Amino acid sequence: MLVGNLSFGILESYTKTLLAIGSAIAAELILGRIVTGKWPHLASAYITGISVGILIRSPAFWPYALCSVIAITSKYVVRVKGRHIFNPSNFGICVMLFSPRNLWRR
Secondary structure, three states: OHHHHHHHOOOOHHHHHHHHHHHHHHHHHHHHHHHOOOOOOOOOOOOOHHEEEHHHHOOOOHHHHHHHHHHHHHHHHOEEEEEEEEOOOHHHHHHHHOOOHHHHHO
């Protein structure tokens, strides 16, 4: 991530990406403990947060946190045979993109 940002400027900002990662990890910890009763492995949340940090572009901070929380929540809500069926970060980004009037871009 660091090399990609230094070489190509792939991040909006480090703080927004860290917010996305932190929000994803927090949501994973809370939902994993509530739904399964165990502490989850956080690799998926970390990858989701990085993806959101790279793909979302907004001058505001809240879209990064909201998208990460939507993405991780989708892992626990949209399930078939006990497994999530969508890539969490792609699902969260699609929800944000197709939200009414693209309110997250303001």
